[in-house]
Amino acid sequence: MLRDIFNIKNYPLFLVNMGFLGVAIAVTSPFLIIYMTEEYGISTTAFGLFLAAAALGSFIINTYVGRKSDHITFDRKYIIVAALVSMIIAFMGFVIFENLLIVIVSYILFASLGAPAMPQLYASARESINDYQPRLATFANTVLRSTFSLGFLIGPLIGTILLANFGFDGLFVGTSLFFVSVLILALLIKPRSKPPSERDDVQMNVSVSNQAPSLTKNMYIFLPFIAFIFLQMAMFMYNLNMPLYVTGTLGLDERNVGIIASLCAGLEVPFMIMVGYIAGRYSARNLLIVSGFFAIIYFTLIGTIQDFTWMLIGQVPLSIFLAIMLGLGISYFQELVPQFPGFASTLFANGMIVGQLLGNLLGGMLSDFAGVQSVFYLCTAAVIISMIILFITKPVVKEEAI
Template sequence: MFRELLKIKNYKLFLLDMMLLGMALAITVPFFILYATQELGMTRGMYGVMMALFALAGFLVNTIVARFSDKSGFKRKYMIMFSLIMSSIAFSSYFFIHTPVIFIMMYVFFAGLGAPAMPQMYASARESINASTSNKNAVLANTVLRSMFSFGFLFGPLVGTILLKHFGYAGLFGGTILCYLVALLTILVFYKDIERPVIKREKGYVEPIVPNLLRDMYLLVPFLAFVFLHIGQWMYTLNMPLFITEYLNASESNVGYLASLCAGLEVPFMIVLGIMASKMQTRTLLMIGALLGGGYYFSIGVFDSVTAMLIGQVALAFFLAILLGLGISYFQDILPDFPGYASTLFSNAMIVGQLVGNLLGGFMSGIVGLGNVFFVSAAFIAVAFILLIFTKPVKMEDIG
């Protein structure tokens, strides 16, 4: 089964690049807020605003690209390359900008332009899957692809810890830029264009209409559910480093350990879930994941312990494996004729969740305190669970 996946055009290339994207983000993400608040001089509120603005910029860019990315003349290769260049410039701001407000402006602008890289990779991979295998392999192919992103997250925080220790924040941001540039080079050299099937427009043929998120409830309900899931997750991501270092007074290295352990567990979980998804409803798995994720966030406020958080990474990893590994396939299966739009819906749900999660994460931690903010995360997961009950069930047996 896995050998068949490796025969898909560009699939091995995307496996490598997804790992590089995961590593690029994981090198800096656990330490970004520490740099921004402790070195650059931002307040927590300013950092939350920066991440929210970045999410908004990414949402807008993704939405614009999605409107024409599924048209026959669109070249995903150049969009991916452009996005990787923009992401490299965003993180290079560290070397030139030392004023918080200007840093925020530079990071938001260029990182927002870099947002389409991942959804366009997913869309390109789905087109290759459709052209070379049956749709029944699509979930496994997507989950394996997403597992490589998590595989990069497995090593990223450890690499980031080493770079930070020996080279400071210059090594941290330099490592991220290097990952993006290597991915850019591989796309430039090894990417092969995918020939999209030419549709014979016989008499009576009706061109598929791009769906409307606000009009079509079968898209809006799962979209909102995913937004709430990501709000809970990003509130956790924002506050976890501060909870470890300021509330529990534990070492910064624990931040890297937690992120690496979670990412390491995600990889095998995603592969197993990719196989399970061919026999179970994706919605059922998503609801199970929500229960585990919400339970973990609730437990943080109960136990106030790094050890408990380390144990809880099993539940968190299973939740994220389902959310990130199966979510993209769920949207693509709802919209099989629009892989770019479907991939963008998934990415935009994450971006909106990131925007709101970062704003609320900083705001709520100031109101309820770092010791109680994770209860709020759990509440958002609970709302998402309720919404998932009303989403459209999609089983692979029902697909083409």
């Protein structure tokens, strides 16, 4: 199976692209809250509102692009390139501008415009997979997502080195350079073998498939979407407060933040590949429910025990949770609406965005008013709600490839 996926057109390029994209995002991710709170003196709640605004803008742009992208007459890679240019501008804004208001507006605007980069890269990969062998979709997507997670293993380490040697300006310039690398590689993606006329045969013959299904009117899509939002809420509430927990509650330096982030990402990769192998035997819904139990173990652990060693040990259940959720999430949505890879990938991305928006708002406010550790109990509650919703959702019936 592993050998087969490398016969998919552009697949090695998609792998490298996803890896570099993961690095680009992860270089700055653990340190942005430290930069904004220390350099500009904003509160955790204010930082949560800042990220929530960026998430809302990303949701709007993603939704629009996702619905239109399945009907475009030009190659998806040009959407990806335009989004990556926006991401470069978004992070260079931290270097160029000094005024807090300008920094905030610049990041929100350009990060929102850059949001389609990841879902459109997934959608482009899914089209190539479908052109080759659709039955490989779940495993191929999982390997792609594991490469993205590998970027999160390397990114925080690179971020730690950049921060130690060049300060925050070096951190943001380094992030921008990784986005430039992804942009250059995206330009090398070869167009699909099938022309638009062949691609749209279904649309020409079946009028009902011309438009992606409505999210709010179809419970088979809406319930998994809400469940995924709650899972993402838990993850983003944790991500927002983990650096503050390490540096504030445990009294350690920023280097340990990078160690935690990299360890989790490193463990995710082998777990994610294992998930790809077993995904064909069990439904994505059931595996997502199982992942919730591992999340509950971790969040309960760090909510009750203030010890860095136990936090390191806890990265095992956390990485299993993330491997299943992130490794199967994209495939789950693509199985729900297989005719619309752009729309499906956008559902996955928007679930992350809404989860980020709510997670940053709730995580920031609760941290300010009740302390960092209280956030981890809310993470546990969000996971339990998600598990209940998934339990009452009907599993997807996979179509066998001919």
